[in-house]
Amino acid sequence: MAGTQDRRAELGAFLRSRRERITPREVGLPSTRRRRTPGLRREELALLAGMSATWYTYLEQGRDIRVSDQVLDALADTLRLAPHEHDHLLRLAGRAPKAGTPEPESLTAEIAAVPLLLQPHPAYVIDGTYDVLSHNQAAEDLFPHLSTAADRPPNFVRWVFLEPMAKEVLVDWEPEAQGLLARVRTLAGAHPGDPRYARLVADLHDGSPEVRSWWPRFDVEQRRGGHKRLRPPGRGVTTYAYTAFHVAGHPEQTLVIYAESEGPST
Structure with a gap:
């Protein structure tokens, strides 16, 4: 096969x-x-x-x-x-349980409403391929043009690599993007044959010279929380803490919340 x-x-x-x-x-x-x-x-x-x-x-x-x-x-x-x-x-090597090709999980109205309830903190719900299933206005303001693609759901990975403003907003774009790509490879490796990951990786290769350069390194990384230095439009550099929570009963869905941190900013 x-x-x-x-x-x-x-x-x-x-x-x-x-x-x-x-x-x-x-x-x-x-x-x-x-x-x-x-x-x-x-x-x-x-x-x-x-x-x-x-x-x-x-x-x-x-x-x-x-x-x-x-x-x-x-x-x-x-x-x-x-x-x-x-x-x-x-x-x-085929020694871990096979994840197969899961059906995309439907987003319930209750989960979709959570980012709206968290306003003014930027928040969004993503699936396993980083499609943004729900987000609030604060997330749209922090990540401009996140939801401009009319033919497909907004996707955070595509935004990082294919949206020109991403390199302006993400102060440490290169290490952030490298880590994100490593997490995409990890997820793709856990879902061999899943066409959703194949489409995502193909899109990234088509549109990003950095992906074409970094993908052959075979870096892998697990998803985690932490801090990011961001430059919101019209503002200076601000440090944000971000945390990811898996949605109970929906293992492919993750709620990500950002909050301004007292960490160093320049």
Whole structure:
């Protein structure tokens, strides 16, 4: 099946990207002067992980093979994967429960009303693909043109990468955008074959040179709260704290709330 083949190809590319970022010195191997590729060689990684070099090569090539949980854990340890990267590796290897292709969750009137009740704090409800299902006027003011697309729901990821004003509003646009793209890859990896993520990733590649440059890095990251420095139209730089809450009974829907913070601003 195409979805399984895509997942195996993604697994191979993810392993290769992580192998190339580990230097021989980091794992106690002698450095040699001439290396055709950065990082560890396949044979070196296989040796350190306690598996056959041929078997590892097949895995990185995306061939239809299965490896044990112990081997995957050994690869994760050798590659020094962070916990969320380890989870991503397991999902790509088919060892985590399959999420399948969920039906888009309908937005109830009660949930749609929550951002309106939170005015004047910017707030919105997004689904798993960052489609903005409901938002208040404060969110529209903070993120101009968020809902201008007439042919599709507003989408926060598309806004960040395809809306010209995003680079003005997001003071630290590059690290914010890189983190967001890593979260999109994580979600897409958890939903192999889901056409919603395929469309989103294709749109981002079509419209953003940064996405075309960063996507091959295979960065993954979990969604979280924190602080952002924003420049609302007509105002100076302001630090906002933002928090995300999953909607009870609707695991794909998330309520995001922003509030001005006493953190540093310039």
